[in-house]
Amino acid sequence: MKYVDEFRDRGKADALVAEIDKLVSTIDIAARRPIHIMEVCGGHTHSIFRYGVEGMLPKEIQLIHGPGCPVCVLPMGRVDDCIAIAEHANVIFTTFGDAMRVPGSRKSLSQARADGADVRMVYSPMDALTLARNNPDREVVFFGLGFETTMPSTALTVLQAESEGIANFSVFCNHITIVPTIKAILDSPDVHIDGFLGPGHVSMVIGTAPYEFIAQYYRKPLVVAGFEPLDVLQSIWMVLKQIREQRADVENQYARVVQGTGNVAALQAISRVYELRPFFEWRGLGSIDHSGVRIRDEYARFDTERKFAIPNVRIADPKSCQCGEVLKGVIKPWQCKLFGSACTPETPLGALMVSSEGACAAYHQYGGFKKQAGAA
Amino acid sequence: MCLGIPGRIVKIDDASRKLATVDVAGVKRQINIACIVNDAHPIDACVGDWVLVHVGFAMARIDEQQAEETLRILKELGEAQEQLEAMRLSAAG
């Protein structure tokens, strides 16, 4: 176990793994095939690979690395839209650094910048607003990206822009919402999942109630998990315990940060500024009903989609890319024909290879090849 | 951008706009604390709080020990460096 030495508390990790082994031995695996547990959040994916969590688990448990990395599910056409906006002479296009290298059909934002577009990385949407304040003769566009974790920050920035009467600031709103996405995955016929690790920081905002339908209607356990390796192990144990006891409940392992009710102020900002879109396009997963938000009419003047003509291009993923199957856990990253050959972290074809939270990049970085060799 | 980074509120800059200076592993920058202020925890009570900061917004209060532990893990994950660099650049920019 290469990485396990770095655990803050080796003893605790070993004890948890032993408990997991014990539990698994009491579950009738034959009836269940391997047990598939999906971690929804990219932060978990990163942590699982960084600490070699998969290698510590009994072989009866398979982790499926879900769609919870907002950068990884950006369709190519959306990147092209960003570039089209950024290429307007008067625009300063601002984005989190994570999105810079995601490939569009012709180029990435980072290449667009090299070609002369004014693209700037910001740490916070507030920095984009500051740019707007300081450059009144330019149009500043902020690329709003992320799940409910970052949604409130963009909303509060729009409210701030309104209260200051800043007219040259707008948001290209690409925020996405996790719950309809989990539902789409559960409804997908080729997918088999026995339980979920719920996203910690999304849940910090939305609370635990929105997941109840997963337990009630789909009869799948969900445990909201922290992102530290011991959190992940403990949460896996909690999921297994539910399976063992034939329960399906929503449980909260990350109670030190996540409250059942979520963050009220953040939720208020979200509902003031956004409304659900009828559907939204995801890379690899296609269109998912009600999975994205847009800016409400009241704040239309801060909506990039209404300020600019957006090409709204739809571009199919390259034919041999299997990002969708990887996202749904139908195949492992190293089973994609492009993995490690045409598609590498240096020259990514799919977004799963771009971000360190993407399953393909994580496999590539932390011993994916070993697995590939072992499985061949 | 999805993992928060812990910091400590050192000063309230603008009570009406809910802006405060937060020290994140030695990097000081202004962040928005609207999401952690409420009737039970008014803005004046926030100085000294440890908070989880996501893209310039404090999203949850945490305790000090947990803050240290989280920071340590983020460093190992390579996340802390990236975020601190982004903060430093934007504080300078």
Ligand code: SF4
């Ligand atoms: S290897 Fe590349 S193309 Fe294949 S699934 Fe992963 S990111 Fe997509």
